[in-house]
Amino acid sequence: MNKIQVLQGLNLQSDISSIIITLQKTDSITKLLDLIKGFHPIFMKEYKFEDGKVIIRSKLTFLWREMAETLIQLSEEKISYEDAKEYVLNQLIKQRVKSMSTIPILHTAHTLLYEVTPTVIEKDLVPSAEEGYSYTWNRYYTLGSGKNSEITCSISSSKDSHFAVKTQRDKWSTNEYMQRMGLDIPKWEVVKDKDHIKRVWNDYEKPVVIKPTGLTGGSGVTVGINSIEEAFKAFDIAQKNTLRHIDKKWQQKIMIEEQVEGDKNGADYRLLVIDGCLKVCTKRIPAFVIGDGNSTIEQLIEKENKDPRRDISNPAHTLKPIVINDPMTRLLEQKGLTLSSIPKKNEQVYVRNVASMSQGGTTEDYTDKVSPEVKIMVESLAQSTHAFVLGVDVIANDISKPLTKDNGGILEINTMPESYLNFFPTIGEQRKDALEFFVKRLLKDNKTKQIVTIGYFEKDIPTLLKEKNPFKSYLNKGDTVGEYKNEEIIINGLSINKGIEKTRAIEALKINASLDAIIIHHRDWEDIEEIGFGFDRIDMLIISKKLRERNEYFKIIKRYKKKGLIDNIKII
Numbered sequence: 001m002n003k004i005q006v007l008q009g010l011n012l013q014s015d016i017s018s019i020i021i022t023l024q025k026t027d028s029i030t031k032l033l034d035l036i037k038g039f040h041p042i043f044m045k046e047y048k049f050e051d052g053k054v055i056i057r058s059k060l061t062f063l064w065r066e067m068a069e070t071l072i073q074l075s076e077e078k079i080s081y082e083d084a085k086e087y088v089l090n091q092l093i094k095q096r097v098k099s100m101s102t103i104p105i106l107h108t109a110h111t112l113l114y115e116v117t118p119t120v121i122e123k124d125l126v127p128s129a130e131e132g133y134s135y136t137w138n139r140y141y142t143l144g145s146g147k148n149s150e151i152t153c154s155i156s157s158s159k160d161s162h163f164a165v166k167t168q169r170d171k172w173s174t175n176e177y178m179q180r181m182g183l184d185i186p187k188w189e190v191v192k193d194k195d196h197i198k199r200v201w202n203d204y205e206k207p208v209v210i211k212p213t214g215l216t217g218g219s220g221v222t223v224g225i226n227s228i229e230e231a232f233k234a235f236d237i238a239q240k241n242t243l244r245h246i247d248k249k250w251q252q253k254i255m256i257e258e259q260v261e262g263d264k265n266g267a268d269y270r271l272l273v274i275d276g277c278l279k280v281c282t283k284r285i286p287a288f289v290i291g292d293g294n295s296t297i298e299q300l301i302e303k304e305n306k307d308p309r310r311d312i313s314n315p316a317h318t319l320k321p322i323v324i325n326d327p328m329t330r331l332l333e334q335k336g337l338t339l340s341s342i343p344k345k346n347e348q349v350y351v352r353n354v355a356s357m358s359q360g361g362t363t364e365d366y367t368d369k370v371s372p373e374v375k376i377m378v379e380s381l382a383q384s385t386h387a388f389v390l391g392v393d394v395i396a397n398d399i400s401k402p403l404t405k406d407n408g409g410i411l412e413i414n415t416m417p418e419s420y421l422n423f424f425p426t427i428g429e430q431r432k433d434a435l436e437f438f439v440k441r442l443l444k445d446n447k448t449k450q451i452v453t454i455g456y457f458e459k460d461i462p463t464l465l466k467e468k469n470p471f472k473s474y475l476n477k478g479d480t481v482g483e484y485k486n487e488e489i490i491i492n493g494l495s496i497n498k499g500i501e502k503t504r505a506i507e508a509l510k511i512n513a514s515l516d517a518i519i520i521h522h523r524d525w526e527d528i529e530e531i532g533f534g535f536d537r538i539d540m541l542i543i544s545k546k547l548r549e550r551n552e553y554f555k556i557i558k559r560y561k562k563k564g565l566i567d568n569i570k571i572i
Contacts (some may be wrong), residue, residue, distance in 0.1 A: 006067045008503060010554055011532035012525075016045055016563055018532070019056045019064040021077035025049045028048045032074065032084060038122050040316040042097075042107040059110045059536065062118050063096055066125075082160050089313060095138045097172070098315040100420035101154040102139060113537040113565070115145040115450075117510045125466045144440065145535075146416050146448025146482070147403060148517035156416040161386035168413045170385070171213040172253055178410060183473060186409050192278030200270055205258050210234035212242050215252040223259055223266065237327075258407045262395035264371050266353040268411060269366060269399050271374070271392045271433065272422040273382035275441040278375050279434040280422040281367045281399065286352040286459065287322045287360035291343025297332065297351065298324065298339040303471060309426075312361075317423045322351065322360030345531070363421045364400055371400040381413065388442065391417025404566055432569040449475065449517040450535045454528065455544025457572065461519055462493070465540075469572065474540065479516035506534045538566045545571055 011018055023029065033054070033307040036043050044058040054071070056064055067088055076174040097103060109116050117517045119140040127132045128515065140153050151158040156165075180184050187204060189195050190213065197210075210231060213219040220241030222234035238254045262268060265286060272280040289300035301322050304310070309319040328351050332338055335349075343349050352359050374394065382390035396408030403409050423431050454460055462483070465475040475481065483490040484505045489497040491514075497505070509518045520534040524546060533541075541557065546570055547556070560566045 003072060004065065005530070006065060006125075006503065006508065007100065007532035009533050009535045009567055010538065010560055012528055014057055014551060015053075015560060016057045016562065017059050017061045017536075019061055019066075020053050020060060021056070021068045021070070021071055022053050023072050025054070026075050026077075028081040028084070029054065029071060029075050030227065032071070032088065034095075034231055035085070036088070036172070038105070039314050040103055042103055045243075047567055049439055057114065060097070063098045066092055066096075066123060075299065089315075091104065091125065093315050095135045098137065098423070099139070099418075100151075100316055100318055101418050102141075103316055103421055104139060104420065104435055105152060105155060105439065108243070108432075108439050109143045109443075110358070110536070112229065112436070114143050114439065114446070115149075115510050115536060117142045117145070117507050119151050119511055121503065122507060142511040144446035144448070145450060146446070146508040146518055147480075147513055148443070148447070149511065150442050150446070152442075152561055154416050155389050155419040155438065157388055159388035159442060160415045163391070164385040164387035167385055168390070168415045169214065169315055171211075171255060171412050173414055173555070177385070181380065182263050182405070183410070186258040186405070188255055189252050191256050194235055197235060198228065198258065201228055201231065205549045207259045209257045210238055211255060211257075212238050212395075213255050214242065217359075225259075234389060243356075245539065252512070260395060260403075261397050261406045263355075264324055264410045266355055267352050268355045268393055268395045269376045270417065270422060271394060271416065272419060273378050273387075273390045273392065274434065275388055276379055276383045277437075278370065278379055280365070280431045281370045282425050283364040283366045284355035284357065284421065284423045285362045285364065286349055286350050287352045287356045287362070288352075289322075289343070291345055291347040291349065293345035294342065296340050296342055297337065297349060297560050299345070300349075300526040301339075301351065310570050315432050318420055319362065319426065320358055320360050320471065323391050326566050328383060329354065332465050352503045357421050361511050363425040363427070365425040365431065367429075367431065369400045372400060377410070379405070381410075385413070387413075387415050389417070389419075389438065390522060391419070393421075431565050448515055449535065451517060451519045451540045451542070452522065452535065453542040453544075454522045455524065455547045457542075457544060460493075460515075461521070461542065463518070466572075470570065480513055480514050481517045483516040483519040484509060484521060485519075491515070501530055517552060525553055528553075538563075540568045540570065541566050542572060543571045 004021040007013060007018040012028060035045050044056050047054055058064055070087055072085050073079045106116050106500055119142045120137045126137045136153060140151055142149050142151055167177055168362045173188060174190055175185060206226045209223045210225060220238040221235055225231050225234055235254060242252050267283055267285045270282045270284055271278055289297060289304055305321045309317055310321045311317055331353055355361050369515045378392040381392060391414040395409040395411055396403060398407060401407055423435055462481045465471050466473060466477055480492055487499050488495055489500060489505050489508060504521055522528055561569060
């Protein structure tokens with residue numbers, strides 16, 4: 001007996017995909033399902049137990065298909081709750097969707113009724129990085145279906161140019177290109193070793209910054225350098241952070257740069273440009289603690305890390321924990337403090353001098369305060385590199401004024417920024433409108449027809465859809481049409497694959513970007529009962545007259561039409 005049943009898309013039970021798993025209801029199962037449900041609405045709408053089965057309503061059907069066997073084993077007490085939780089959280093969810101930039105994008109696409117399909121890995125997970133693979137492949141998703149659908153990984157997409165991706169990964173190429181565009185940036189150069197630093201030291205106004213040119217998530221960056229001795233130490237720190245990229249020569253470079261004036265506490269700004277338009281500006285604030293007059297800095301950090309938003313076991317976390325390490329103790333030492341120091345009540349103590357979310361920083365929305373000059377600069381940069389999405393990191397004392405030597409400059413750009421910090425700032429307005437803007441602009445040309453048929457018809461459906469009667473030339477003669485029919489993928493009447501399982505075939509058609517129309521053929525109502533209609537939204541539903549007598553099903557269909565989930569219904 002098949003213990004796992006997936007009703008994909010609209011189905012006769014619900015207007016959301018349903019995963020039905022035969023298992024015993026136990027406290028451990030309920031505990032795990034409640035944990036997952038509490039993370040974010042994307043994981044499930046609801047669940048219920050019925051006749052020895054659990055029914056889960058979720059659009060992430062692939063995730064629950066992969067989780068089902070673990071749930072069955074847990075219900076049969078073949079594995080412990082902790083083992084099941086470890087697999088679900090630290091392997092399956094972590095490798096499939098763990099990114100607060102990925103989760104809201106997929107959720108927004110679901111809300112807007114676009115199809116979301118795993119692009120590369122249809123089931124299971126790729127092997128670990130140690131075996132020569134990358135977890136990234138598990139997180140590629142096709143949004144939309146057919147022609148002009150787009151592939152995403154976090155907020156990066158198939159609309160980002162290769163040039164943009166190559167430029168953003170290296171501060172050397174980023175700076176070279178900004179200079180080529182005539183944008184005013186701080187004096188800088190790549191330094192090969194400490195002797196190089198010694199030779200150019202007097203050419204730079206102090207203080208300076210020394211950092212790796214490759215993407216390091218803020219690690220290895222030292223600011224506020226005023227002496228050659230500090231510069232040598234900073235070079236060692238930067239070099240240490242490049243060792244993990246020993247196989248990538250371009251990430252071995254280290255640069256020196258004049259430090260422009262910015263926020264006195266080290267805050268900077270992440271400006272998010274989507275499709276050439278600046279949509280969000282967020283101030284990134286270095287990690288800090290606020291004294292209560294009794295607790296040490298270490299105790300205050302421990303208290304701050306108990307904030308549920310810093311709980312990295314929750315894939316929907318929006319803050320990172322503050323980690324105690326050598327750079328922190330050195331910074332405190334410079335301020336005449338230690339981890340055992342007790343700040344005064346309401347005294348704010350910064351424990352980082354780099355405004356990085358990965359280093360425990362916080363955020364504040366500044367979208368409505370950006371100067372017109374800065375807006376033009378970042379939009380020009382995004383459009384000129386042909387990046388559909390570009391995160392531009394800016395340091396400034398006052399973001400409402402133009403960037404100058406005394407008021408900051410552009411630090412770096414990123415085609416895969418952690419955009420959750422823009423969408424969900426700690427302080428200020430959440431920017432969910434920017435999420436919708438991203439998805440709608442990304443898929444503005446995705447108009448592939450999603451068609452479902454039920455029953456048998458005397459005439460070929462693609463031919464019927466191109467005739468004036470009764471379909472008013474619903475499809476054009478030159479359209480590329482993909483079909484699933486009788487265990488076969490057919491494109492423009494030609495068989496492409498026979499004997500293919502239905503769910504797999506439907507997903508294969510959805511990610512095929514050559515298709516102007518996708519037609520899913522179901523033999524009868526029992527077919528629908530078994531796997532669902534196949535789409536979250538249907539443009540055209542065609543039903544054979546012979547199947548019209550199932551009035552209870554027509555009530556469901558009419559309800560879906562009223563809700564805007566089915567556009568047209570034809571009975572022929």
